[in-house]
Amino acid sequence: MTKPKVFEKPTGVKDYLPHAVTKLRRIERSVLECMRLWGYEQIMTPTIEYYDTVGVASSTSDQKLFKLLNQRGTTIVLRSDMTAPIARVVGSLLKDKPFPIRLSYHGNVFRAFEEEGGREAEFFQTGVELVGDSSPEADAEIIALAVASLQAAGVPSFKIAMGHVGFLNGLFQETLPGLESEQEALKACLLQRDHVGYRDVIRNLSLDAEWKRELEDILRLRGGQEVCAQALQLSANEGAQAAIKHLCEVWDVLEAYGIQEHVLIDLTMIGDFSYYTGMTFEGYASHLGFPVCSGGRYDNLLAQFGRPAHATGFALKTTRILEVVEDAAQEQVRTLVVYDKTSRLEALTVAGRRREQGESVIAVVYESDDSELLAARKWGGAGTFSYRGTQYRHVVLIGKEAEGLA
Amino acid sequence: MTDSGVLKVAMPKGRIYKQASKLFRQAGLPIPEDFDDSRRLIIPVPEANMEFIMAKPVDVPTYVEYGVADIGIVGKDVLMEENKDVYELLDLGIAKCRMSVIGLPDWKPVIHPRVATKYPSVASQYFREQGQQVEVIKLNGSIELAPLIGLADRIVDMVETGQTLKENGLVEMETLFQVTSRLIANRVSYRLKNIAIQELCDRLGTAISARV
Numbered sequence: 001m002t003k004p005k006v007f008e009k010p011t012g013v014k015d016y017l018p019h020a021v022t023k024l025r026r027i028e029r030s031v032l033e034c035m036r037l038w039g040y041e042q043i044m045t046p047t048i049e050y051y052d053t054v055g056v057a058s059s060t061s062d063q064k065l066f067k068l069l070n071q072r073g074t075t076i077v078l079r080s081d082m083t084a085p086i087a088r089v090v091g092s093l094l095k096d097k098p099f100p101i102r103l104s105y106h107g108n109v110f111r112a113f114e115e116e117g118g119r120e121a122e123f124f125q126t127g128v129e130l131v132g133d134s135s136p137e138a139d140a141e142i143i144a145l146a147v148a149s150l151q152a153a154g155v156p157s158f159k160i161a162m163g164h165v166g167f168l169n170g171l172f173q174e175t176l177p178g179l180e181s182e183q184e185a186l187k188a189c190l191l192q193r194d195h196v197g198y199r200d201v202i203r204n205l206s207l208d209a210e211w212k213r214e215l216e217d218i219l220r221l222r223g224g225q226e227v228c229a230q231a232l233q234l235s236a237n238e239g240a241q242a243a244i245k246h247l248c249e250v251w252d253v254l255e256a257y258g259i260q261e262h263v264l265i266d267l268t269m270i271g272d273f274s275y276y277t278g279m280t281f282e283g284y285a286s287h288l289g290f291p292v293c294s295g296g297r298y299d300n301l302l303a304q305f306g307r308p309a310h311a312t313g314f315a316l317k318t319t320r321i322l323e324v325v326e327d328a329a330q331e332q333v334r335t336l337v338v339y340d341k342t343s344r345l346e347a348l349t350v351a352g353r354r355r356e357q358g359e360s361v362i363a364v365v366y367e368s369d370d371s372e373l374l375a376a377r378k379w380g381g382a383g384t385f386s387y388r389g390t391q392y393r394h395v396v397l398i399g400k401e402a403e404g405l406a
Numbered sequence: 407m408t409d410s411g412v413l414k415v416a417m418p419k420g421r422i423y424k425q426a427s428k429l430f431r432q433a434g435l436p437i438p439e440d441f442d443d444s445r446r447l448i449i450p451v452p453e454a455n456m457e458f459i460m461a462k463p464v465d466v467p468t469y470v471e472y473g474v475a476d477i478g479i480v481g482k483d484v485l486m487e488e489n490k491d492v493y494e495l496l497d498l499g500i501a502k503c504r505m506s507v508i509g510l511p512d513w514k515p516v517i518h519p520r521v522a523t524k525y526p527s528v529a530s531q532y533f534r535e536q537g538q539q540v541e542v543i544k545l546n547g548s549i550e551l552a553p554l555i556g557l558a559d560r561i562v563d564m565v566e567t568g569q570t571l572k573e574n575g576l577v578e579m580e581t582l583f584q585v586t587s588r589l590i591a592n593r594v595s596y597r598l599k600n601i602a603i604q605e606l607c608d609r610l611g612t613a614i615s616a617r618v
Contacts, residue, residue: 161597193493196588222600264597284594289473291593 012111012121020322022332024124027153027318027325028106031126034152038145040104040128045085047108051075057304058084059275066110066121078110083313084301086129091305099132099309106318120319127295127315131302134310136246139279139297140253146283146293146314147259153316154325155285155292160262161222162281163269164247167231170240171218175211186215190268195219218267225251227265243278250279271296279312285324292320336385336392337363338376340399347398359394366402377404413456413602416470416478418463422587425500426479430454433613435606455602467492467590476595477603482585483564487525493596496589496607499614503566505582507532509553513579516559522552523562532562532582550574 009015016024032042048068049055052075055065060080068076079085082105090101106126111119128145130138143160150158168190172183182205189198202215214234221227221234228248232241247265254260263281271280271294280296295314302309335354339347351361364387366373372387376395384391397403417423430437436453449458459475466480467490477495483505485494505528507521519540523529526544533540543558550570552558564585565571565578589610591603 159597193491193593196494196497199497220604222604264600266597282597284597286594286598289471289592289594 010121012119014120014122014319023325023327024318024322027321028124028126030152030154031149031316031318032104032106034149035104035126035128035145038102038128038141038148040102040130040145042104042106043086043089044105044107045079045082045089047079048076049079049085049088051077053305054079054084054088057087057301059271059298060111064111066112079107080111081109081315082107082125082127083129083298083315087131087301087305087311090129090131090309091302091307095307100138101131102128103131104128123320124318125315126318127293127313129311129313131311132309133312134299136249137253138310139246139312140250140257142295142312142314143250143254143263143281144257144259146281146295146316147257147262149316150283150285150293150321153318153321155321156324156326158262158283158285158292159264160281160283161264161266161269162247162250162279163265163267164243164279165270165276166243166246166278167235167240167267168218168270170237170243171215171235174235174237174240175207175215176205187270190270221265221267223264224260225265227267231267247279275301281314283316285321288320288324290320292317292324333359333394334390334392335359335361335394335396336376336387337361337396337398338366338373338402339363339397340366340401343399343402350396350398354394354396362390362392366397366399368401373402377402411455411599411602413477413599413606414475415456415458416461416466416475416480417458418466418479418481418587419460420463422463422479422481422501423460426498426587429498429500429610429613432616433606433609435609464488470590470592473592473594475592476599477589477591477606479587480590481587482583483525483528485588485590486528486583489527491593493591493593494588495591495596495603496610496614498587498589498610499617501585501587503564503585505562505585506565506578507560507562507580507582508550508565508571508576509560509579510575511577513559519560520558521560521562522549522558524549525562528582529562550576 051067055077058080065080066078070076086103086105094101108122108124110122130142143162146160168187172186176182182201185201186198189201199216202212205212221231228244228251231244235241251260254263269280269282275298276296277299278297281294282291283293285292293314293316297312299310302311337347337351347363351363354361376385377397379385379395384393385395417426427437427439437451447460449460451458459469461469463480464484466478467485467488469475470478470492471490479498481501519538520543521529521533521540522543522545524545526542529542545552549561549563552561553576554574568578571578589607596603
């Protein structure tokens with residue numbers, strides 16, 4: 001690569017200017033406050049972790065992990081999500097805290113560069129983990145909190161699609177007993193969203209037409225609770241039945257929360273099979289081409305940190321939400337204090353008082369050759385006053401020179 | 407990605423468009439055969455509640471991945487090469503051809519094999535799977551030239567009838583995969599505009615099976 005130009009930064013990372021940060025902080029605050037009201041306490045973990053612990057346990061594929069060597073030659077990763085670090089904390093620092101444990105987080109996470117845009121190397125996630133509860137209520141709580149968080153963030157319209165990895169696992173085991181590679185092929189197609197490939201694999205299977213049709217029909221299994229009833233007919237496999245019953249119960253709880261209109265069931269909606277163990281979901285906002293949140297149940301992760309436990313959670317991609325959220329007009333009140341050097345004490349006291357009132361205050365020393373400050377004297381107080389490219393709602397003149405009385 | 411019912415469709419300009427629009431009409435969607443002003447890039451088709459974005463075929467998956475188009479029509483060759491995160495919903499069965507390895511009839515293994523192609527990613531992956539390390543040279547057109555003038559000993563390219571190959575004294579050595587056009591969808595649109603997309607899929611599916 002050629003030497004970078006001075007304004008350049010590595011691919012996939014971003015600067016956020018004051019305007020965007022204001023908005024981003026507002027989103028984060030609202031979402032974290034919402035999570036707090038649901039009983040989730042915020043924790044912080046380090047940006048770097050060991051590759052052999054958190055790196056290996058995380059759901060991020062190895063080539064997407066951002067790896068470094070420390071001075072001893074040990075491989076370090078920049079965290080790729082917050083779930084694995086939290087699992088580490090739950091298995092160590094919090095190992096005596098009784099389940100269920102409710103934790104929230106906000107932090108930057110990293111993925112190794114990909115050349116394409118839209119895939120960021122560093123982005124911000126706000127999310128929760130509910131550890132030590134395997135009930136449908138826990139899964140429903142996570143989805144309901146995701147809905148509440150999206151609303152708190154101000155996302156105008158969104159939809160959550162919910163699935164369960166157990167259904168497909170069960171159905172495939174029933175229809176293709178012992179045919180591991182065929183099962184894997186079908187799952188790989190669904191994971192890559194390749195419905196054409198999925199149908200091709202089915203066509204080449206030696207199965208009777210009835211089963212083939214059923215396997216094809218799951219591509220259309222989408223909708224409300226009625227999908228559960230249809231799915232129960234599809235497979236007699238124990239695992240599949242248990243998965244659907246679990247989803248039905250989750251749906252019942254979601255109805256009690258009154259948020260079923262935001263949720264649809266899609267049984268082809270599957271996360272990474274090696275990581276997710278139960279319910280999985282993704283959230284979509286209109287006007288955004290990529291999902292804004294994702295989550296699900298991962299009952300195998302905690303065991304890798306010495307404290308086997310059921311767990312479920314989700315993460316919002318706050319930097320992505322930034323693009324769809326309207327600017328709330330709640331502008332900061334800015335005040336400009338212009339003072340003579342001889343009136344410094346009075347001016348800084350006034351500035352301090354106004355700051356206590358929540359105003360954003362800049363204090364400047366009056367210079368007679370500054371035409372913008374001269375204009376401040378004549379400004380009548382209508383609208384805003386512009387000084388060095390910033391708009392001020394109030395201007396306070398302190399001292400004889402500043403007031404033009406000298 | 408508007409919430410209004412209008413589906414934004416990334417349509418490949420040129421050869422595939424003619425065949426795709428014919429299929430759409432067979433599916434009962436009133437799509438014009440050709441547009442009077444072919445230079446227009448965004449064409450509303452209110453009769454079908456759609457809006458066409460006329461794109462260069464290789465760019466169709468990009469528009470769909472970013473969600474500026476809800477769905478798109480694109481050849482499997484481009485999908486394999488671009489490797490974008492989109493739903494591949496339907497094999498439209500049009501624009502049939504195949505991706506093949508091509509060479510001179512007297513080809514023999516060489517010490518430093520070189521393969522010229524418009525599809526460097528597809529070619530690299532294929533040869534890696536075959537356990538062969540080859541140097542892949544990206545060209546943008548007239549790929550058949552490469553073995554004739556000694557730039558590469560083999561090429562990877564699309565073959566429709568094989569006529570061009572025959573005229574240039576080249577032969578197909580292996581077929582990588584069959585290529586047809588596919589209907590693809592954005593991840594978010596697939597959920598948020600599910601009803602419209604599913605209906606389109608069903609109508610196209612019926613039209614496709616009626617053809618065979």
